[in-house]
Amino acid sequence: MKPKITIIMATYNRAHFILETLETIQNQSIVNWECLIIDDGGTDDTAEVLASILKQDLRLQFLHRPDSYQKGLPGCRNYGLDMAKGAYVIFFDDDDIVHPENLKIGLEVLETNNVDFCHYQKLAFETERPLIVNNPITFQQYLTKADIDKVVSQEIGLASCTVLWKKSCFNRVRFNENLLYAEEWECYSKLISENFKGVVISNVLYYNRKHANSNTGEFYSNNPIRRASKKEAILLVIKNLKEKQLLSSSLLRYFVTQATDFKEYNLFTQIITLLELSIFEKLKWQFFYSTFPLRLSVYKLKITFRKI
Template sequence: MKPVITIIMATYNRAHFIVETLLSIQKQTFGEWECLIIDDGGTDNTHEVIAPILEKDTRFQFLKRPDTYLKGLPGSRNYGLDLAKGDFIIFFDDDDVVHPDNLKTGLAVVQNEKVAFCHYQKQAFEIEIPNFEFNEPKIKQALNQSHLYDIITHKIGLASCTVLWNKKCFETIRFKEELLYAEEWECYTRIISKGFEGLSIENVLYFNRKHPNSNTGEFFNNNPIRKKSNSEAILLVVVNLKEKQLLTDSILRYFIQIALDYKEYQLFSAIVETAQLSGFGKIKCQFFYTFLPVRLYLYSFKKKLFS
């Protein structure tokens, strides 16, 4: 039977974690899915350790990313998108654990509320998986273009594995394969800016494993590859929002503030150039950028003084 949902999972040398992830997928209370496991050129024994699962459950497929897609998460996910048979798409990582009602709950929200996607919450863990809670979906808020600022600033965290998408969201959109960090943030921003609307629910349906070898862990440890990719993703978002006339002053100021920590990439100058600002607009941004450290210092001082 044609699957309703396609799960896309890129994997790279995670033989020590991936079995637990696949078993949590097998326990889904909604069963009409396929799971495309895209190997990104790993060198460990991942295929060997998951072979028993592949033999018993044909809903899982283990595939090698072809060289026509760039190495990395974006290329592997794009390959999965091009193969997907389901009408709905979801991305899972190879080191996490999925709530048994994940697919059932997300699909019910998308179909019953007639929206393009459902965003749910995640919970981090290190060793012991938190207990699962089984609740009916509780709508938190709508998500659309008017929420772009909160999405871009991560106030609303559309993480890579916390959204069930209608496949139509990816008809003309793919991940930027040159990015090695923030690729989902950049891609999902394009989807929202295109006008697709969804709902966010309060339910925790995903459990992400914290460890230093994850992309996120490497980014917060100032890995230069991840940091450079984040600066490139910011510029791509600026280009997209500028084209769609959605680049607001508040979003621009947020990116300029980030640029303080990316001086080695000349991010501030690149943002100003990419945004195609007027002469007066450039002066305003330069003034904001120049005096921002002073403002941040005074804010920090005031906070300590009255705490």
Template sequence: MSLHPTVTIIMATYNRAHFIEESLLSILNQAFTNWECLIIDDGGTDNTSEIIALFSEHDSRFQFLKRPDSYKKGLPGCRNYGLDLAQGDYVIFFDDDDFVHPDNLKICLKELDDSLKDFCHYQKLSYSDVKPKFKNAIVKERKSIDKTAIEKVITQEIGLASCTVLWRKHCFNQVRFNENLLYAEEWECYSKLITHNFNGVIIDTVLYYNRKHADSNTAAFYSCNPIRIDSTVQAILLVLQNLKEKKLLTYSLKKYFILNSVKYKEYNLFDQILKELELSLFEKIQWQFFYKLIPLRLCLFGMWNRFKKDRIKK
């Protein structure tokens, strides 16, 4: 390994012996070779360490580390530990159950060198059982992203997933993952980075492949795991607070947060949002009226969609 790697790959791992070998092989096969891979163990109990040893004993670019107790258990703590150790000028986060295109680092670094941007966002492809085959990684379209696109980032029209961005390390000088979050942590962190005036480039190329399976954090969220749901609620409030502080909280974003608060009635998210917004009495009454009408609007919208489908069938 070079004394000064260009890229630091940070991978948190927890009981992924059955998946991590494929992930590490895809890193080993990167066309760009001047990287270090920090694999941070989050207290696993299976034989993941034995599989990692097969790589680290023969290639010093792989480093297996235990998360210290000074960082909280979970992805954010592991990633923050990796950020504090990173030697590269660029950082990227890969998950321990996915794999990456062999040209991932090469293409992203070229895009950043050519554009002089702070980060490069690429596309991912999800799969369940059948592993997708690599296609030629050709960049056909690229566009810029900056603070003016914050609404698209918040609503996830631009999906800055944790593993689909190569960052210049300086972006994390003042921003870290919130270690109290155990879901939606990358959404909270990355949206905050965008509001810090970092500029990026978005390319249309698929360079990452994420595996869908029952043991993932995403699967736990959609199974209504209370820990993941509670974390999402806390992330929403943190994102809201940051936008408010940066004076980026538009009417449409307020509407977006309040519409989504319907999903979290048992957490009183709507009331917490109103409290955070510090609205006038008139505005508060307006939003309360809007909130109460959401179920009716959703019902009418569903009926209209069914009506249109029935007409098309006829």
């Protein structure tokens, strides 16, 4: 039977977590799926750990990323997209927990509302396995290009593993393989700017494991590779928004604010150069950028005094 949904899972040295993740995928309430496990050149015993489960369940496939795709999550995911047989695709990480109704609910929302994607919520955990709760589907809102500000600023956080997509959404848009962090933010922002339409639901259908060795953990530990990638992702998102004439004043303010955290890359100057602003606009944003730390300190003081 041809799978209706393709699950794409990049993996790298996660032998100690991946079986638990795959078991929650096998426990999905619908069965018509395939799971492509894309090895990114790991050096642990993942292949040996998976040998038994791969024999038992042919829906699970263990593949090695070809050299024609760059090393990293984006390359693995792009390879998975090229190999996917399902009409729908979803990206799961190799160290998390998936709600048993994840695929069923996402598919029902997509088909009922005739949209391109379904975005649900996630819940973080560290060591203790989360309590799985079954709730009725709770509609939150439709999501379109008109909401690009909320997506880019992550007011609506389209995390890599919280969206079920029609595979056709990726016909022209792929993950940037030069990025080693924030690749899903850059990719998903571009997809929304292409005017694909989706539905946001309030249901928690995914549980992400927090640990220091994750890409996110490394970013917040000031890993220079992850930070440099986020800086590049910011510039790529700005370039795309500029080309599509979707860069609002509020979004530019957001990016300039972000630049204050990337002074080592001189990100503010790169943003201003990319946008080709007039002299007046340059001076206005230079003033905003220079005074932002002071205004932020005053704001925090006000919040503190209000709590006293």
